[in-house]
Amino acid sequence: MFPERHVKLFKNGRNQAVRIPREFELPGEDAIMRKEGERLVIEAAPRKSLLAVLATLAPLDEEFPPIPDLHPEPVEL
DSSP: OOOOOOOOEEEETTEEEEOOOGGGOOSSSOEEEEEETTEEEEEEOOOOOHHHHHHTSOOOOOOOOOOOOOOOOOOOO
16 A cells, blocks of 8 residues: 655636546556545446457448358267
């Protein structure tokens, strides 16, 4: 666990911001922020599932050739 560290708050346009020190960096590009009483909690956003990523992709407009449904060869066990 890293010890606590005092940081400066500053304005970024109309928003209040804080620069996160390297030792507290979060992975990825998104985070979740919430207030718990007087505390402000920032945590890494969970990674998107593969299904969620695939749902954002545009459908393919290409036709695929038909694939014959061949019966498997008999196998002796």
